[in-house]
Amino acid sequence: AQSVSQHNHHVILSEAASLELGCNYSYGGTVNLFWYVQYPGQHLQLLLKYFSGDPLVKGIKGFEAEFIKSKFSFNLRKPSVQWSDTAEYFCAVTPLGSSNTGKLIFGQGTTLQVKP
Amino acid sequence: ETGVTQSPTHLIKTRGQQVTLRCSSQSGHNTVSWYQQALGQGPQFIFQYYREEENGRGNFPPRFSGLQFPNYSSELNVNALELDDSALYLCASSRSSGNHGDTQYFGPGTRLTVL
Numbered sequence: 001a002q003s004v005s006q007h008n009h010h011v012i013l014s015e016a017a018s019l020e021l022g023c024n025y026s027y028g029g030t031v032n033l034f035w036y037v038q039y040p041g042q043h044l045q046l047l048l049k050y051f052s053g054d055p056l057v058k059g060i061k062g063f064e065a066e067f068i069k070s071k072f073s074f075n076l077r078k079p080s081v082q083w084s085d086t087a088e089y090f091c092a093v094t095p096l097g098s099s100n101t102g103k104l105i106f107g108q109g110t111t112l113q114v115k116p
Numbered sequence: 117e118t119g120v121t122q123s124p125t126h127l128i129k130t131r132g133q134q135v136t137l138r139c140s141s142q143s144g145h146n147t148v149s150w151y152q153q154a155l156g157q158g159p160q161f162i163f164q165y166y167r168e169e170e171n172g173r174g175n176f177p178p179r180f181s182g183l184q185f186p187n188y189s190s191e192l193n194v195n196a197l198e199l200d201d202s203a204l205y206l207c208a209s210s211r212s213s214g215n216h217g218d219t220q221y222f223g224p225g226t227r228l229t230v231l
């Protein structure tokens with residue numbers, strides 16, 4: 001079955017620390033990859049996406065992610081977190097192909113708490 | 117550019133009742149997808165509508181049904197509500213057929229509580 005796994009459920013960091021959130025998916029074909037963020041009291045927002053090309057993608061607010069096809073991974077990184085990065089982060093995958101419909105398959109989410 | 121809007125914001129129903137949730141897609145978008153997000157979980161795909169037809173369905177029973185209108189707005193209907201249907205229901209819109217895996221933009225959601 002197609003699935004997305006986020007390894008860290010709850011991460012606590014101090015400001016200026018570096019962040020890496022793991023994401024792996026199970027699907028052998030071509031995928032589109034996304035990271036969404038949900039700030040407290042707000043709706044899901046797109047952080048960054050990968051469709052094709054350079055596997056290192058940059059998103060908003062200094063976030064970046066690297067697609068490693070051989071590892072079925074799409075890890076999210078930020079060199080230096082801020083208190084305002086406190087939020088829930090979701091990795092999502094869209095399997096492509098005739099039998100798929102563009103649905104997003106989400107991971108369970110990672111709650112990031114940044115201490116000032 | 118107007119984003120995705122959903123109504124109502126909150127809803128309380130009792131078991132066995134029926135509910136209709138509404139979604140207006142972002143300007144220029146013709147595809148609407150619905151997701152259920154239980155507490156502490158990631159969103160789960162319910163179904164997607166493209167040009168007023170269902171374009172894919174997740175693992176949800178037939179009592180979950182939907183519609184898409186000519187203006188691309190959409191409704192999610194749930195019959196015979198169960199306690200486990202309590203969740204945040206999210207609507208997302210995108211520009212073209214979901215087969216292309218286009219970026220989906222989410223609304224704020226409707227929080228449904230079933231008592």
